[in-house]
Amino acid sequence: VNSNLYWEMGDDDWENSDFVPCVPTSAITGEGVQDVLLLLCQMAKECCGWKQLMWCANLQCTVLEVKAIDGLGMTVDVLVVNGYLREGDRAVFCTLDGPIVAEIRGLLTPPPSREMRVKSDYIHHKAVKGALGVKVIGNGLEKVMAGTPVMVVGPDDEEEDIKAEVMSDLTSLQSKLSTDKKGVMVQASTLGALEALLQFLREETQPPIPVSAIGIGTIHKRDITKISIMNEKGAPEFATILAFDVEVEKEARDHAQEMSVRIFTADIIYHLFDQFTRFMEELTERRRAEAAEIAVFPSICKILPQHIFNQKDPIIVGVEVVEGILKVGTPLCVPALGGLHVGKVTSIESNGREQQTARKGSSVAIKIVNESNPNLTYGRQFDATHSLYSTLSRASIDALKENFKDKLENEDWRLVVKLKKVFNI
Numbered sequence: 001v002n003s004n005l006y007w008e009m010g011d012d013d014w015e016n017s018d019f020v021p022c023v024p025t026s027a028i029t030g031e032g033v034q035d036v037l038l039l040l041c042q043m044a045k046e047c048c049g050w051k052q053l054m055w056c057a058n059l060q061c062t063v064l065e066v067k068a069i070d071g072l073g074m075t076v077d078v079l080v081v082n083g084y085l086r087e088g089d090r091a092v093f094c095t096l097d098g099p100i101v102a103e104i105r106g107l108l109t110p111p112p113s114r115e116m117r118v119k120s121d122y123i124h125h126k127a128v129k130g131a132l133g134v135k136v137i138g139n140g141l142e143k144v145m146a147g148t149p150v151m152v153v154g155p156d157d158e159e160e161d162i163k164a165e166v167m168s169d170l171t172s173l174q175s176k177l178s179t180d181k182k183g184v185m186v187q188a189s190t191l192g193a194l195e196a197l198l199q200f201l202r203e204e205t206q207p208p209i210p211v212s213a214i215g216i217g218t219i220h221k222r223d224i225t226k227i228s229i230m231n232e233k234g235a236p237e238f239a240t241i242l243a244f245d246v247e248v249e250k251e252a253r254d255h256a257q258e259m260s261v262r263i264f265t266a267d268i269i270y271h272l273f274d275q276f277t278r279f280m281e282e283l284t285e286r287r288r289a290e291a292a293e294i295a296v297f298p299s300i301c302k303i304l305p306q307h308i309f310n311q312k313d314p315i316i317v318g319v320e321v322v323e324g325i326l327k328v329g330t331p332l333c334v335p336a337l338g339g340l341h342v343g344k345v346t347s348i349e350s351n352g353r354e355q356q357t358a359r360k361g362s363s364v365a366i367k368i369v370n371e372s373n374p375n376l377t378y379g380r381q382f383d384a385t386h387s388l389y390s391t392l393s394r395a396s397i398d399a400l401k402e403n404f405k406d407k408l409e410n411e412d413w414r415l416v417v418k419l420k421k422v423f424n425i
Contacts, residue, residue: 006039055130059083061150063093064133066141066217072106074141078150080130085152087126092159092166093141094148096214099163101153106137145170145216147190182235183210184276185227187219189245197244200269209276212238219248219263221255228259236260237283242272288403295399296331296390297357297408298415299324305384307365313374314367315343319388324415325408326358331391332368334382335422342388343370360411392419 006021023039025032060082069075076093078085085091089104108122109132128134136150148169151162169191186201188194194216201209213226219241230239241256243265256263264275288295300323307318319326328348334340347367348355358364370376397416400408408416419425 006035056082057084059085059150059152060130061085063144063146063148063150065146066144069135072108072137075108076136076138076141076144076150078134078136080128080132080134082130084130085128085134085136090153091136091138092151092153092162093144094166094170095143095145096170096216097143099167100140100144101159101163102138102140104136104138108135108137109133145191147192147216179212179214180210181212182230182233182238183212184238184240184242185213185215185223186211187215187217187223187241187243187246189217191216193244197242197269197272200273201242205273205277209273210238218246219243219252221249221252224252224255224259224261228261231260237280240264240276240279242276244269244272284403291399291403292329294395295404296392296396297325297327297400297404298392298412298419299326299330299390300415301326301332301366301388303384303386303388304363308378308384309365311378313343313376314346314369315376315378316365316367317378318363318365320363321358321360322387323360324390324412325360326362326364326366326390328356332388333391334386335389336386337382339391339423340382341370341372341391342376342382343368343373389419389422392416392423392425394425397425 002019003022004019006023009017009019009021021039023032023035025036059080061078061080063076063078065077067075067077085104085107087104087107090101091104093100093102107125107128109125109128110122122135125134149166151166153159153162186194186197188197194214198211198214201211212230213223215223223241227241228239230236239260240262241264243263245267246265248263248265253263255261262279264272264279266272266275299321301319302322304318304320309316309318326345326348328345330345332342332345334342345366346369348358348364349366350358350362350364355364397420400416
């Protein structure tokens with residue numbers, strides 16, 4: 001690609017030139033940004049033609065931001081691209097709960113050379129003409145969504161038709177904005193950002209993150225109350241708000257601590273996912289640690305008679321894991337002897353090294369401690385002709401399903417089904 005500094009290209013026809021104009025800019029000092037804007041304007045004038053840039057009287061207006069202003073209440077910042085907005089107009093706005101019609105009570109703009117975000121005295125207007133950014137004052141604007149269009153009901157317009165037109169963008173996204181019964185709450189700055197975040201959470205994350213509620217704009221106290229119901233539904237991990245590029249009111253943060261609701265905020269989608277994934281991993285490990293005493297992994301072991309190291313408590317014998325997974329802490333029994341409780345595995349050793357688990361096909365030495373019956377002796381109550389089974393119960397199987405589902409393979413679950421019949425569960 002041939003390039004040249006734009007000021008050296010003069011007044012040549014850039015559209016048909018072999019060179020691409022370049023504008024040096026600095027992200028540190030901001031130098032060159034004005035030149036970029038100037039270049040874009042010049043190219044738009046020469047390449048696009050003025051017909052495509054002509055102003056028209058039909059209203060074209062988009063919501064930029066919804067925020068509360070002291071003394072004015074809830075206001076909506078909009079960008080009027082074409083057409084007029086007048087004080088007293090009946091404007092139709094889009095919300096997640098459906099369209100709302102509000103009378104425009106005021107149109108405000110900042111003083112010249114000031115931004116709307118800079119606090120200063122506003123200039124009141126009876127009417128404004130595009131293209132212009134303007135602050136709209138009205139009633140019931142709390143739930144208006146950023147990124148949605150604004151339309152005005154004229155004297156010859158059907159109000160229902162205008163409402164349907166305003167809601168058309170949201171209606172087309174309805175399937176993507178559907179929610180689950182259990183899941184986190186997602187809050188984004190605009191409708192487009194919300195759509196992108198939902199698509200990422202549902203299609204690009206493994207496993208998908210369920211979403212039970214959505215919202216646009218600043219997080220308020222009512223949003224905390226809404227998602228806190230997940231604690232009552234028995235899914236405290238989903239009492240979480242993923243906030244993308246939005247602010248959180250101080251009152252909402254305080255209420256979140258009281259209601260045990262977590263708020264993860266980020267300006268980059270991937271950072272939100274990383275925060276929630278890290279939280280879920282920590283929660284899973286904590287739950288597994290709590291369930292370790294209850295959960296029993298399925299196993300069937302054959303005693304190796306040539307490797308009997310200690311016959312009395314603690315019993316130390318060599319075994320071969322015929323099926324399943326043998327773990328430290330597993331209670332063992334002999335179903336053939338009426339469910340004789342042999343004891344609990346306190347250690348597993350292979351080739352002189354201790355380990356926490358032994359899988360199917362492994363030959364290991366295990367130490368068994370029986371606190372309830374320390375007089376149990378190998379060779380008297382049981383011997384190598386009896387296989388040792390993990391002692392399963394309904395509670396232990398439920399704990400496996402809830403906390404260790406990914407740790408068991410299909411054949412391990414088939415063994416669980418087999419042992420359920422053995423123990424009449």
